[in-house]
Amino acid sequence: MHSSLWLSLLIAVPLAGALAAALVRERLNAAYRVAVGTSVIEMALSLVVAFLYNNAVPGAATFDFAGRWVLAAPFGLAYDVALDGISLLMVVLTALVVLLALLGARDTRREGAFVAWLLLLTSFTMGSFLAHDVLEFFIFFELTLVPAYFIISQWGGAQRSRAALKFFVYTFTGSAFLFVGTLYLGFAHQHQTQGALTFAYSALSSTAMSSGTATWLFVAFAIAFAVKSPIWPLHTWSPLTYAEAPTAGSIELSALLAKLGSYGLLRFAFALFPLAQANVRPVMLSLAVIGIIYGSALAAVTPDLKRLVAFSSLAQMGFITLGIMTGSKIAMVGAVLLMFNHGVITVGFFLLIGFIEKRRGSATIADLTGWQGPAPVLAALFTVVMLASIGLPGLSGFVSEYLILIGAFATHAWWALVGTLGVVLAALYLLWAYQRVFHGRHHGEAISDASARERWVMVPVVVLIVALGVFPRPVLDRISPSVQQVIEHVAPAGVSK
């Protein structure tokens, strides 16, 4: 068991960085340097935590780095952090994504206020993944909304204010349900124990309730997470928002904030309400596979690359939801791995689309053609990311998708079968987009190939895509015991293995 100081640092460092960046925002480049420095430190911290986690003992599943401080007892307000294999992966993803977003989107967005909001968002996201207290999670989860809102509304595209508003209303409304559910759960627990009001995760997870109550609470939690992920049909904010946000904003939204949704679904909605499973599972699985098919269909016809990634993400989130809700260990491990892989792949997509936008001033597919001729390296990078997203074996996307489908097939064959069709559809919409953008003859003004800097930013993305495709074991060995722990907690309610 390690000190919770490490986790607190993960939250505090970007917070301090945001403050520092805000203070020096008048000086050209100073804020940007602070931000990059901060995220490098954050990345290093997250790797140290990953290295220390459970002393690398195989199969260890305890929550490491735990620490709890009650802040305001009458309100049940506490600061409580802990980390298991699932959150560990999300922490590393968060640190990585922010660093790449800062480096990759450097040329256009280097203002002090922008990077300050970005670091603030990092801090809150870290807090959400590390929170071991339901109320604390809610607070961090809710706080992420503020920097995200300002990033979109201040630095977005032509329709930025509409996009930001839509994003805000959607997520805020979803959160209201989560808030009510959280309070209800806390009071119900207090009522049962006749003790002090607490929202500690470990305490609340043993709250007794009827299956009816469990179902309603699950729904309340799931609505918030379904908006954030997004899960069909609560997704309509995402194409507009992803398209209008600045590159770094799109990256944050799709690679990180979306994972807050699926992480929340697994950690809270799924794990806290075992008795809801029987009622909600068919609905959730159906929404998941509808999302896969629907998202793929819209990705095929959308005219814009960013929207394409948004709809593709809807399909990918469908896979994650499918994996989580089956309750099968193999599928759930795949879902957690896909959260990470999808994060990396989406960073790759949005960085590359950012590079394209910078050259052409547009991410509309009809404006682009024949780019492979003048920009072979850009095309090759796009190909790698695309193939990972399609689920080509040997690259990271395959391992997670395969685990989800093979695990889901054993318990819920029909849903898995529909999901498997998504494998064909992913190839369909991505290869078609690739053909329209990169194949054909290039004409019009000359475009330059990927610069040295752009190549270097993509290196971690490509390396992770290949490494986790060929040798995913170290990651799987850290996820599996924690997923096992969740399943064992839920198992008495009849979750199959």
Place this chain on the structure above:
Amino acid sequence: MAPLATLILLMPLAGFLFVLINGARMSERAIGTVATTAIATSFALSVAAFVTLLSSSSREVTVQLFTWISVGTLHVPAALLVDPLSITMSLFVTGISALIHLYSMGYMHAERDYRKFFLYLNLFVFSMLTLVLANNLVLTFVGWEGVGVCSYWLVSYYFDRDSAASAGKKAFIYNRVGDVGLLVAMFLLFGHLHTLTYLSVFASAGTLDPTVATLVVLALLLAATGKSAQIPLFNWLPDAMEGPTPVSALIHAATMVTAGVYLLVRMSPVLALSSGGRATIAVIGGVTAFVAATIATSQKDIKKVLAFSTVSQIGYMVLAVGAGAYAAAIFLMVSHAFFKALLFLGSGSVIHSLHGEQDLRKMGALAKFLPLTFPTFLVGWLAISGIPPFAGFWSKGDVLTNVFSYSKPLWILGVVTAILTAYYMSRLFVLTFQGTERFREVTHGADPHESPWVMTAPLVVLAALSLLGGALDLPWVHHNSLAGFLAPTFGYVGAHAAPTTMAQVGLASVDVVAAILGLLAAFSIWRDRVSSTRYEKSFFEHVWHWDDAYDTVLARPLTAASEFAGAVIEPRVIDGAVTGVAVAVRRSAEGARKVQSGFVRHYALATVLGLAVIVTYLVARVG
């Protein structure tokens, strides 16, 4: 054995990585040499592994590399299975690949992206070897998809040509549809047997429920129809001819497209559990062989004829698998690899000499201009037509003999296809090498030139193999033949009573008569014709309107549905419903105009106030 098998696999990967890292600084010649040497070494190592396996006591050696995926009960190692089947496959895959790499050094000379071509080619061989050497289905799937993506790259090699770009995409997507079959087969097997390692699956296959076994076989068949271009997923292969000709020879004739047959043969212990499944396989194979042969009679592009011929020949292999004649399927696969690679490379040499012309109507009388391409092509033509003593006679005869004892109707279909095969190949041969000179316009009056030695040398080697390849498995030699070598892999071969010698001679005579019939028909029709609406049916030329049917039944309705979803359902129905709810809430709570100003803080305020009310209520109730 372990280091040998590992090195067979790693040599092409090493070649790929070397050229990837150093290629920008290397000359064309150096790149080609490195890539070709890597594959040739792999071939030499395969020969060594073959010899080792012959002298080894066990015919099944598993080589563990590392644990790839391990979660719960799912354990997938990166491990190789060296057995007669996988060694046979690696021998001919690496051998043909080495020859075609050598040929490509000449053919691709002065092409743009020379380096990229050899990168893809080496990666392809690595994927193909992964496919055949894997000891479990998941690792086979890695190679399976790997060859698919290399095929995608190489078909759309001339990416600025729209037809090439579309063909590459089409190939990948048709294959993906097939891949669903392989995925489902894996899911079913894992769900019931809890393993995907070949030897464990075979050991416990007997416990499979018959219905599940049939489903698995049908799913595997779907996978095979995608990769091996069989009905209903065959029509990506002719489009794939957009790729450079060495690619057509290597990937779309000799190796990758036979992967589906390999998969079925590899899974033969599971196939054995479902006679219904095998009957379906046999019918698909027989019908595909026939349909593709009819199409080949009316194609005007030399590579298209060969492409449909490939589909047809693989149909024979699939038919053999369905009939339970696994060794015959492999025999035909290997000999087909010899003569079809020869025919493609020969046609490449022809195309090369005519500055890229592929239309049969603009060829003719090339025999005297191409002194090496002509005789080698002649050997390939006779071999595929089934004339003794060339390889095709023996291997096709082996298939048909087995089919005869399995099903008479399918045998008749097979013989009719044999007539058609001899016919369309002779038509191609006559139009290319005989008759009048029709190429002067293409060559601007000049004489066509024979290709350089790097291109003709592989032709000579392949011609020798096509001539002598029959010796791999002569019907009266039972030991030391291919079938004898493969016997341990298909332990129970002999489901049907072996035909008597008299019957074999009778069946072989039928084959020879069929071949000669086709030959004579073609010569009498095409000796003094260039094109003919009577003998080139539009229905056949347009591939039985297969693409149009898919377009009408699948592509257009699905596109329309997606567009409808994008234009109406997404903005109006879903977004409309959600926005509608928001508007309704806002209206019902309307008290002051400023709430309608739509500013974030108002929403926030309203939500917080609303929450406070709910919370107070909850506290009162619960507390």
